[in-house]
Amino acid sequence: MLGSSLATGGWAQQKRSTKHTSTAVLALQTKKEGAISVAFANTADGAALTSGTSGQRALDLGTVSYGINPRVPNVQVRHLRDRFIVVTKFGLSIQDPTLHFASASVLASLALPDSSHVLWLDGVRLGTVPQVVQGQVRIGPTSSHRLEIEVPTSLTEKNAQLQNAIIFQVIPN
C-alpha cells in the first residue's frame, strides 16, 4: 500500500490505510470547505408550518374543498371546471456559517407515487424522481417557495386526502 502525507496551499494528500487485495489506488489531493444546513421556515405569506405528531415539519393547509373556501390563512384556492388548485407558500432556510458558498441547488420529489393529486413546486411538477426546482437558491436569506396541489373534483372526500410528503435535497453549488 502506498501512502504519503503532503500539504501544499491547503491541499492535503490523504493517507490510505485500508487493506486492499487489488492494485493500490493513489489518493487524490483534497481540500474541504464549509458546512451547509437546511431548515423549513414560516413565511409571512405562507401557510403555517407545524411539527406534527412525529416531530416532522408539515405544511398545514386545513380542510379545503371545491365548494368551501380555505379557513387557514395564506392558503388560496383556484377553481377550474374539473379540478381545484390549492396554493400556498413556505420558506426554506439554507445557511453556510462559514460563508463559503453563495448558492445551492434545491431538488424535490414526492415520498410516494400519487395518482390522485398533482403537486407543483415552483412550477415544477413533482414525481418520485428528484428534480431540480431551483438551481441557484441564495444561501443566507430564507427563500420562498410556491406549492400548488391539483385536486380533481372526481375524488371523494375519503380518497382526496393527501397522504404524501415532499423530500427536499439541498446541495451546495
Add this chain to the structure above:
Amino acid sequence: MRVSVEWTAACLPADDRQGEVTLDMASDVPRWIENKSGSIVGPGKFATYSWSNAVNNNKWLLVVCMTIVFMQLQCLAQTAAPLPQSAPPAVQRGEDTSIPPSIALSPAVVMARGTFGQGLTQLLTLSNKTGTEFAFEMEANDVLVKDGKRIFVPAGETEHSIAATAIFSQKLVVVKPNSSATVEVRITIPPETQVRAVVAMFKGTNKIQTAGSAVGMTASLGSLITFNLTPNIKLQPEAVRVSPATDTANLTISQWIANVGTEPVLPEGLAAVLSAKGALVGKSPFESKRLLPGERLEFTAEYSDQLPPGEYKAMCSFQFEGKTLTSDASFKVP
C-alpha cells in the same frame, strides 16, 4: 454560544426599522450568523455584509445606531466581561429556540485534484439539530451539465460514472436528536471519464406522518465533490454590464462567464471602478461561484458607494488556477 437580538432603528426607513438577528458570541467579538427578518441598510447581500462587518468591527456600533432589546442579557454580559469558566453558559448551542431546527452537513464541498485511476476517502458528518430522530440512506449521484444547467444523475446511469464507484461505510444512517453521525465514502476515478463532480447524499427516509390536511416535508443534504483531473482549464467571458444605482438598489457590475474547459473552476473575482483618468475609485468582490465544465453563470458585484456624476470604467478581474481573466466596460453616471 448564540444570542438572539431584536432590534429597532428609528433612523432607518420604515420597512427596515425592525428585525431579529442571531449573533455568535463564542469568538472575541460577536459574529453575525443570520438575519431572521428585516434588513439593515437595504436589499441584497452587500447590505448583509455591511451589517456583518459592522458587528465584527465594533459591537458598540449596534448600541449607537439602534435601540436594542437583548433577549439573553447574560450572554452579552459574558462577552463584555468574561465570566469564570465554571459559570454555566446561559444558552447552549443547539438549545437556542430562536434558531429553527435544522440538519447540517460538513464538509459541504470537497475539491479533489489528481488524475484518472486515483481515489479518495472522505468523512462526512451530518448533525441533527432537531428534536427528531432522522434516518438517511447514503446515495451517490453524478453531477453533469446539460444545456448549461446542472443535472444530478443516479450512479451508473452515466458512461464512466464516478458515482458508481462510491462505497459508503454505512448504507443506512440514523442520527438521534441533537447529535451527529459520520460516514466514510470512498471514490475511485475510472481510467477514463468526462464526469467531474459527484454528490454524496444523505437522503432522508423518515416516514412522515401527517394529517390529511397537511403536506409533510423532510430535507436531505449532499456534499459536492469535484475533481480536477487534467490541465484543460478555460473560461470564456462575455461583455461586462453595468446597471446604475437606483433609489432601492446599488450599482451592479455583472459578467457572464462560461466554463469551456473540461475541469471545474472556482474563480475569485473583483470589480474595480476607475475614474476617467484611470484612478481607482472603489472596488467590490464578485460572489464566488463554481463553474463545472459546460456551465455558464452570471457573476455580479454590488457597489454601494454613491458615485458623483462623470465617466467611469468598470474593470472585472477573475483569478483561477494561476490565471487571470480581465475585461472592462465604460459607463457614465448622469
